[in-house]
Amino acid sequence: MVEILCPHCEGEIELDDDAKGEFACPLCDGEFEWGMDEEDDELDFMVAEPLPSRDILYQYTDNPAIRITAGSIFASIMGFFAIFMAFPIILGGLFVDALEGAADTGTGFGAIIVLLGIAFLIFYVTGITFGVLMAKGRFSALIVCTVFSVIGLVGTIVGWLFSDDPDAECIKYDDSFFGQCIEYESSMGSVPIGGIIIWTLLIAMNASLIIVPQFRYQFD
Structure with missing residues (x-):
């Protein structure tokens, strides 16, 4: 009590x-x-006692080698395509244009090929420029390089779908005397496997730089 x-x-x-x-x-x-x-x-x-905070801040270290390596790879591949794809198309178009001029056909097919090669050259030179900017840490350049990679992959696939396959095998003939082929089976030899792999790897590389926080931190 x-x-x-x-x-x-x-x-x-x-x-x-x-x-x-x-x-x-x-x-x-x-x-x-x-x-x-x-x-x-x-x-x-x-009640007045503050609850412990669960927010965790991560401080990533600056590693310029990541963006420099990625930008250099992208710019180098663009330069490779410019030299071994755009320039041959331009030279081929000039050659065809010269033959047309000698034969006085006036079709202008060679000029069209030259313009197509110049368009490819502008595309690849622009890619080289943005690849250098990506190596310098520009996030906007990284976005542009990613878009260019997607365009390159789509263009490669579309170009293959609408191109003639010289190795295609005939699987169906008509009933005429000469037996002309009316249906072909595309051969795997015409598939641009190298181009598809290169563009896919570039897309994966650029996407990882955008998505992974540690890599994204390397860009402004």
Whole structure:
């Protein structure tokens, strides 16, 4: 038992040791609370206590070798295509144009080939430029290089689909006397596997630089 003084009449009151709550004084019928202050203080303290933060900040180190290597690879591949694809097309177009001029055909087919080669050359030279900017850490250049890689892959596949296959095997002939072929089966030898692999790897490389936070940190 514990003896306390009534806050109203100051008479002595006996309560149990674990008594808590509101009570009425048996002497003056005045109501008072007992044993509530400590619990309230503890509750207030628990509510006011800040919760530990779960936010985790990662500080990535600057590694220029990542962007320099990626940009150099992209620019080098673009340069390779410019030399071994665009220039031969331009030279071939000039040769055809010269033959047309000598034969006085006036078809202009050689000029069309030259313009096509110049368009390829502009595409690849632009890719070289943005590859250098990507090596310098420009994030916008990385986006452009990724778009160029997708265009290159799509162009390679479309060009293969609409091109003639010299190694195609005839699988169906007509009923004429000469038996002309009316259906061919495309050979796997005409599939531009090398180009598809190169463009796919470039897309994967650039996409990883955009998606992976540690790589993305290397660009402005």
